[in-house]
Amino acid sequence: MSKGTIRQILLITDGCSNQGEDPVRVSEQIAKQGISVNVIGVLEDDQTEDPTGLTEVNEIAEAGNGVSRIVYAEDLSETVQMVTQQAITQTIQGYVSKELKDIFGKEVNEDELSPETKEEVHEIVEDLGETVDLQVLILIDTSASMQHKMSAVRESLNDLVISLRARMGSYYFSIYHFPTRRQITKRLLSWTNEGAEIAKVFPKLATGGITPTGAALKEAVKMFDEDVIGEEPHYDIIDSSYRSSS
């Protein structure tokens, strides 16, 4: 089995979008390009764990073939790492299901596999998950209410890099934030695998009032077309839309 690159967007936000396009629709479009959209909703300390305002978080991720979690700022580090890892697994599982479909000529629902078969499939998924190359675009909501959570966000991204570095596969990440005064999204960091860069870009973060999540996602996804420095992108094998594998 040849390996490709998994492409993900990781959106970190604290509430619902209030301007522009419907982020769920945009997310669905992005998933069709083989890029999964993962969302982490950050709660206020006094919010309950199931706030209605954050249901959009789950909807965006679901539409984007991604994973979502709603957590308090203090749990961000572990969550960012876990969501990224699970999204990799999920994408590969989708790919494996498609392969199974090709072999059996019919859709094989995971529910229909016995625990023993599942275990064998899982082993393949885990091996691929460890070795596949990864490209993560991190999109941070920097609307006013996120301001006091920024140190936790920075912390969690530093931590993510520690986890990415430990994998066998290569990785690149880039960081964008929204909203900004003139553009919808602003690049803070172009594709890199240097964790030390994160500390440099964070002081630049300025916060704004509105939350155009949909438009920001739409802008951000274009950045996957930018070449990773010194390396041609070769992300056509594993595809979270489970469509084009050849």
Next chain:
Amino acid sequence: MTSSIHPTVHLANGTKIVGKWHKQTYKVIRQIGEGARGSIYLVKGSQGLNALKISKDSSVITREAKILRLMKKVQGVQLGPFLIDVDDFNLRQTQYSFYVMEYVDGIRIKDWYHPSKASQLAIVVKQLLFQLHHLHLAGYIFGDLKLENLLIDRKTKQVRLIDFGGVTQVGRSVREYTSYYDRGYWQKGERKADPAYDLFALAICILQLDPTFKRVATNRRELVKLIGQSRTLEAYHPVLKKAVQGDYKQAMQMKKDLDRIQLNQRRKTGRRKTTPVTKKSVSQPTPQHLQSAKQSMKKEVVGIGSLLFVQFSLLVSFYYWF
């Protein structure tokens, strides 16, 4: 397919779970744990009480069940809870995966420990190192080693590892960890699985038991300094420092250093407590006592003898209480 939702599953007490594939029945008694990857229930199966882990995310169950099965095979040493069954279960039109394992009735190590047990701690840590050693020999590390994952079995009084979700093949990235116990978080190394990763976490576990140890997360580069502030575990400082600096590449190296500490501790406690005993035994008049040179030698021998005896009885009582 999607795991957007939290993977925990809420089951009412008394719920009957019938496995889709193996047709075994389990009755829920109560919830005993909940994590980021699923929920654990105490259940009654045909063979008695078991622990059942259930998740909305079937890959979690598949992975952990596979690990538990592996643990069974490791060197004939029982490392993890015994795996009994892996199956699926339909509830309200949704399929959940679960596995059933041996229920370890234990006391959380944090509830068991008290600074007065500092010397017994060495025994517990050595038991853990023994288990980790065998796990490492098999090519795996425990990964998510933390106080919550350590139980003292009420029956055997042995320390047991629970929650094998973090077990990772050596050389791979650690799948599941808790920041505070993670050497990457403390900037003491990579988040890649090697035996030293577990030993680092073990050192943090020991420190966490010390009520005088200050949990300051801000000065991450100064972990070694923080260790110096732990007052009730002073005897362990050299071992803890070596463990967090990655000086131990294998569990057995750490065990050897602990042996040395234990020996020193026993010598100290032994000497203090044997003084009256020594006097008593020497006061017995024997012919040898007429020769002063030999007398002092004998004193030594008796001293050491009684010292050893006290050490032995202390050891026996440790094990007994433990």
